[in-house]
Amino acid sequence: MAIWEKYSKSVHQLLEQANVLRLTPEDQMRFAEALINPPEPNARLRRTAKLHGELVEQTDLSGSGRRTGPSLPPNSHT
Numbered sequence: 001m002a003i004w005e006k007y008s009k010s011v012h013q014l015l016e017q018a019n020v021l022r023l024t025p026e027d028q029m030r031f032a033e034a035l036i037n038p039p040e041p042n043a044r045l046r047r048t049a050k051l052h053g054e055l056v057e058q059t060d061l062s063g064s065g066r067r068t069g070p071s072l073p074p075n076s077h078t
Contacts, residue, residue, distance in 0.1 A: 023031060041049070
């Protein structure tokens, strides 16, 4: 067995373990509750969703990635 094959398996296993999210039972319940009964979107989320929709509509669908509309408004990150 080549050395890279040996380490490739170990690295793959390590990455799998690192990508697993471990939650306490309490956190599992909070997560499930948030999925079942999500909170109402706040003003910032509504504003972000609106901006996203506008940007998607303005994006050139030819695949070039160019936008045809105006740039982001000042302070749009707050």
